[in-house]
Amino acid sequence: MTEQEQKIEMVNLARSLFERGYTVGGAGNLSVRLDENRILVTPTGSSLGRLQADRLSVLDMEGNVLEGDKPSKESIFHLAMYQKNPNCKAIVHLHSTYLTALSCLENLDTDNAIKAFTPYYVMRVGKLPVIPYYRPGDSNIARELGERALDGKAFLLANHGVVVTGSDLVDAVDNTEELEETAKLHFILQSQKVRYLTDDEVNDLKNRGK
Numbered sequence: 558m559t560e561q562e563q564k565i566e567m568v569n570l571a572r573s574l575f576e577r578g579y580t581v582g583g584a585g586n587l588s589v590r591l592d593e594n595r596i597l598v599t600p601t602g603s604s605l606g607r608l609q610a611d612r613l614s615v616l617d618m619e620g621n622v623l624e625g626d627k628p629s630k631e632s633i634f635h636l637a638m639y640q641k642n643p644n645c646k647a648i649v650h651l652h653s654t655y656l657t658a659l660s661c662l663e664n665l666d667t668d669n670a671i672k673a674f675t676p677y678y679v680m681r682v683g684k685l686p687v688i689p690y691y692r693p694g695d696s697n698i699a700r701e702l703g704e705r706a707l708d709g710k711a712f713l714l715a716n717h718g719v720v721v722t723g724s725d726l727v728d729a730v731d732n733t734e735e736l737e738e739t740a741k742l743h744f745i746l747q748s749q750k751v752r753y754l755t756d757d758e759v760n761d762l763k764n765r766g767k
């Protein structure tokens with residue numbers, strides 16, 4: 558894909574997320590690793606429903622702006638994750654309803670906020686560690702996500718939202734949609750007796766990919 562095609566893909570996927578209610582207002586941000594030395598990221602304060610390809614921010618790995626508008630205030634955590642995990646090629650950060658609701662609960666299991674009860678959650682995401690609350694844009698989010706970037710594909714930011722990675726932007730968006738759906742089911746099933754997948758069932762899925 559050319560760089561221009563990657564920009565257009567980001568605009569289209571962001572609009573699709575916005576139109577289906579995964580994000581509102583100016584919340585959330587997306588990024589893609591363009592090459593060894595540069596990332597593409599959504600501008601700060603922008604609605605994911607109304608991005609423009611030629612205004613997306615291009616940054617070097619130190620966070621210097623090479624092209625486009627002022628980048629997301631969360632670019633520092635995006636950069637930290639790319640620097641620590643070379644397999645991470647795209648990142649979606651949203652305040653989607655069910656995952657954000659989950660992030661506000663007390664007494665979450667910080668190693669894994671959603672225990673597996675469906676195969677696609679295991680195949681696409683696996684587990685959901687929780688990062689403690691810091692204000693949006695705080696460099697501590699970058700420090701924590703950098704330290705844990707190799708631990709998994711998705712992270713819940715306490716009292717804030719979710720961060721999901723992928724092998725490209727389509728993969729990161731698909732992982733995010735699956736995870737938001739899993740959080741929704743988690744709440745629907747809240748007062749029911751759930752049969753969780755057994756360790757053997759989870760391991761069998763892990764070995765098969767998606």
Ligand SMILES: O=C(CO)COP(=O)(O)O
Nearest residue numbers: 585586601602629630693
């Ligand atoms: O979700 C957000 C902060 O956590 C949105 O911030 P930006 O508009 O700077 O990307």
Ligand SMILES: [Zn+2]
Nearest residue numbers: 585652693718
């Ligand atoms: Zn946010």
